[in-house]
Amino acid sequence: MLPAFETALLSRFADARPAALMEACRYPLRTGGKRIRPLLAFAAAQACGDRRAALGAAVAVELLHTYSLVHDDLPCMDDDDERRGRPTVHKVYNEGVAVLVGDALLTEAFAVLAARAGNRAAQRAQLVGELAAAGGAGGMIAGQAYDIGMDGPILDVDRLRVLHRAKTGALIRAAVRMGAIAAGAPAGRLTALTRYAEEVGLAFQVHDDVLDADQDAGRGDGGPPSFVKLLGVDGARTAALTHMEAALAALQPLSRTSPERSAVAPLAAIAIFTVERVA
Amino acid sequence: MLPAFETALLSRFADARPAALMEACRYPLRTGGKRIRPLLAFAAAQACGDRRAALGAAVAVELLHTYSLVHDDLPCMDDDDERRGRPTVHKVYNEGVAVLVGDALLTEAFAVLAARAGNRAAQRAQLVGELAAAGGAGGMIAGQAYDIGMDGPILDVDRLRVLHRAKTGALIRAAVRMGAIAAGAPAGRLTALTRYAEEVGLAFQVHDDVLDADQDAGRGDGGPPSFVKLLGVDGARTAALTHMEAALAALQPLSRTSPERSAVAPLAAIAIFTVERVA
Numbered sequence: 001m002l003p004a005f006e007t008a009l010l011s012r013f014a015d016a017r018p019a020a021l022m023e024a025c026r027y028p029l030r031t032g033g034k035r036i037r038p039l040l041a042f043a044a045a046q047a048c049g050d051r052r053a054a055l056g057a058a059v060a061v062e063l064l065h066t067y068s069l070v071h072d073d074l075p076c077m078d079d080d081d082e083r084r085g086r087p088t089v090h091k092v093y094n095e096g097v098a099v100l101v102g103d104a105l106l107t108e109a110f111a112v113l114a115a116r117a118g119n120r121a122a123q124r125a126q127l128v129g130e131l132a133a134a135g136g137a138g139g140m141i142a143g144q145a146y147d148i149g150m151d152g153p154i155l156d157v158d159r160l161r162v163l164h165r166a167k168t169g170a171l172i173r174a175a176v177r178m179g180a181i182a183a184g185a186p187a188g189r190l191t192a193l194t195r196y197a198e199e200v201g202l203a204f205q206v207h208d209d210v211l212d213a214d215q216d217a218g219r220g221d222g223g224p225p226s227f228v229k230l231l232g233v234d235g236a237r238t239a240a241l242t243h244m245e246a247a248l249a250a251l252q253p254l255s256r257t258s259p260e261r262s263a264v265a266p267l268a269a270i271a272i273f274t275v276e277r278v279a
Numbered sequence: 280m281l282p283a284f285e286t287a288l289l290s291r292f293a294d295a296r297p298a299a300l301m302e303a304c305r306y307p308l309r310t311g312g313k314r315i316r317p318l319l320a321f322a323a324a325q326a327c328g329d330r331r332a333a334l335g336a337a338v339a340v341e342l343l344h345t346y347s348l349v350h351d352d353l354p355c356m357d358d359d360d361e362r363r364g365r366p367t368v369h370k371v372y373n374e375g376v377a378v379l380v381g382d383a384l385l386t387e388a389f390a391v392l393a394a395r396a397g398n399r400a401a402q403r404a405q406l407v408g409e410l411a412a413a414g415g416a417g418g419m420i421a422g423q424a425y426d427i428g429m430d431g432p433i434l435d436v437d438r439l440r441v442l443h444r445a446k447t448g449a450l451i452r453a454a455v456r457m458g459a460i461a462a463g464a465p466a467g468r469l470t471a472l473t474r475y476a477e478e479v480g481l482a483f484q485v486h487d488d489v490l491d492a493d494q495d496a497g498r499g500d501g502g503p504p505s506f507v508k509l510l511g512v513d514g515a516r517t518a519a520l521t522h523m524e525a526a527l528a529a530l531q532p533l534s535r536t537s538p539e540r541s542a543v544a545p546l547a548a549i550a551i552f553t554v555e556r557v558a
Contacts, residue, residue: 013416016416016417016421017421017430018421018424018425018429018430019430020424020429020430021416021420021421021424021429021430022416024429025416067382071378071382074375074378076373076374076375076378077375077378094355095355096353096355096356096427097424097427097429098355099350099353099355099356099378100420100423100424100427102382103346103350103381103382103385103420104415104416104420106382106385106386107385107411107414107415107416107420108411108415108416110389110407110410110411111407111408111411111412111415113407114404114405114407114408114411115408120400121399121400121401121403121404121405122400122401124400124403124404124407125393125400125403125404125407126393128389128390128392128393128403128404128407129390129393129394131389132386132387132389132390132393133390135386136383136386136387136390137292137295137300137301137304137383137386137387138295141300141379141382141383141386142295142296142297142300144379145297145299145300145376145379146297148375148376148379150297150299150300150303150376151296151297151298151299151300
């Protein structure tokens with residue numbers, strides 16, 4: 001679907017040594033995930049008139065997302081043996097290699113942003129700042145910390161929203177903002193797109209919980225806190241739709257003319273997809 | 280010794296949430312290590328006429344170095360319970376927290392470089408590129424991969440040098456280069472300082488092996504490959520001195536006048552310290 005993106009992503013770790021490490025680093029990148037974050041980066045850049053400007057941001061965001069999955073799957077974290085039907089990195093290799101692979105993917109995300117010749121230096125530094133803030137202890141890693149109980153149990157919807165704004169929302173927000181920044185978005189447009197991204201992030205997560213609940217039906221309670229447990233299935237479905245509609249509303253000021261509407265159409269389509277997907 | 284540096288370093292992770300994660304992130308930064316990489320960054324900047332310009336680079340390099348220790352100490356890597364006489368992060372907290380803390384320190388290193396207001400944007404992007412290259416799969420992580428045997432056993436001095444150029448040398452080189460770049464070093468000066476850094480890195484590592492061999496005396500063979508095992512203690516001592524002298528020689532073209540000599544004096548002192556230290 002995004003051949004230039006897939007080529008750019010898999011060209012990382014292509015010809016350095018040791019070969020076994022490079023092979024291990026490419027393994028989790030070849031999983032055929034939804035690539036939702038790169039799609040958001042490209043769609044945001046398109047809404048700002050320059051879709052191609054997002055290539056570096058898209059690759060960096062996907063590298064950072066993939067590292068988070070590799071570390072999250074470790075036995076000392078979620079302890080998952082499979083991801084998308086394939087054995088996880090620590091099962092194919094071992095835990096030490098999985099730690100190194102995650103570290104390498106994370107570091108490479110910043111190397112991509114620093115090197116991307118298409119962006120001006122001021123933009124490159126800004127993109128690094130956006131990604132580091134979203135991926136760091138004030139963003140995604142805080143979310144992981146909430147998730148492993150470092151701030152006590154999650155017993156209400158407000159705290160669950162805080163968890164997910166950090167754990168998945170921050171990087172989705174960064175994907176949109178980085179695409180827009182790379183395309184040279186003015187401040188007002190960036191603000192509107194940021195609001196869009198925050199709503200899409202919550203719609204995405206609430207709908208994920210609905211899908212998980214459908215899968216888990218009959219397995220009873222237990223497991224991590226979820227919007228379905230706190231709101232019920234119908235309540236969660238409604239919440240997902242409400243966030244999706246708020247995301248579309250945030251795009252309104254950017255779609256007053258017909259050419260504007262086609263420029264933001266991919267963003268609108270992704271918002272709708274987040275609550276209609278079945279996997 | 281470097282109060283502005285220590286303050287800047289420990290001000291990271293000061294006031295975000297969750298508090299337990301922030302506390303865990305600060306724990307490995309408060310160990311009172313030798314701070315050799317920050318010292319090198321400041322000394323290189325001083326040799327280029329602006330010592331203070333290195334503050335951001337020094338903090339970023341130490342954050343990246345500290346993350347590498349936290350992950351290296353994990354049970355699935357070197358499995359160390361203590362570092363500098365204190366329990367390691369995964370012993371104080373647990374393995375999951377130690378993975379997150381390392382990830383957070385690594386990400387924060389890039390946040391520091393992106394935000395450092397003292398440097399121009401072009402410099403900030405260049406500093407990010409230097410640190411990502413040194414810390415990534417082509418640098419420090421390749422060294423870790425060699426170390427855990429991902430490229431087969433290390434049986435000769437040339438391959439051991441390749442391992443250490445990657446594992447410790449790349450970040451020492453980056454510390455020097457980043458200090459010089461932050462201070463606006465012209466290309467010729469940067470080349471000379473890079474040669475200095477590469478020799479200091481090897482002197483540092485060979486001398487480390489000598490110190491380890493002294494400690495291990497009588498414990499027989501086994502353990503990781505080392506310069507002492509491959510060259511003997513006297514051979515390793517001589518090699519460390521040779522690298523130290525090559526480092527000093529690289530400074531010669533930068534120390535033709537008396538003011539120049541005092542500007543590079545800290546770099547010379549560090550080179551000598553690397554082979555005279557007893558711990």
